[in-house]
Amino acid sequence: MYAKGNSSPHLSWSKGPAGTLGYAVTCYDPDAPTGSGFWHWTVFDIPAHVTELSSGAGTGDSGRLPKGALTARNDYGSRGFGGAAPPPGDGPHRYVFTVYAVDREKLGPDADAAPALVGFHLRFHAIARGQLIAEYEDPGE
Template structure:
């Protein structure tokens, strides 16, 4: 997929808001996802830490979205919300398994894999895709939806409750077959 044909990011359709910093010990901006973040490599969500968000933040949401998926609507790999404002870091693997490192009350909605956890990258062979890890600073302690909500419903609620957001983009290309 050429740069000029790249799909927009999910928050390109939301009102502009201030940004803040999101970093990871597992992923540098624009770098290749690690083996652990792949569907075939264990579906381990990366470490994420954020700072510089508004002081009036009441909770956070974290998503991972592949805008380059050949679906016409992208692909949601992770939808997590109702993280307390005191939580500014998630350890590696917090998005799955025993959910170690997630605070009580955090809610996973289902991903486009159909599971309520982080699902790793698995683009079609020979395609390079972007994986947009976004942290949203929200104006409410509870976003509203429950764990049965679709990513679209969560996104609708994020549109109206986001004070600021930051993101980190990694990439991955599945080896070409043949």
């Protein structure tokens, strides 16, 4: 499931439960050697009628994100999807893709919010979630 470079993978999900007014999608590496993990992608305010993001949707200004969706800065310091890049020889890293069904159309933060702040809002407004965990490792030389 590793998306080479900085091209986000195709993701699709089923319609959320009753009360779903929007979605958010995150990609997080809990194995990054930072003490706090590493956020690769945070997109929110996805309209409730949307149930997929095409491959490459998270690539900068691709124009593939749904109208109204916002992307927070990733831990690389840019907007959009930041590809897997574990340190060589660090072992396998998990990339946790999570789709959240939320109980509001607009989550609250703006696109300048840190992923942790978006996560704080998701903690109180997510009514369902689904996860896909991919692994990638750079064995080094």
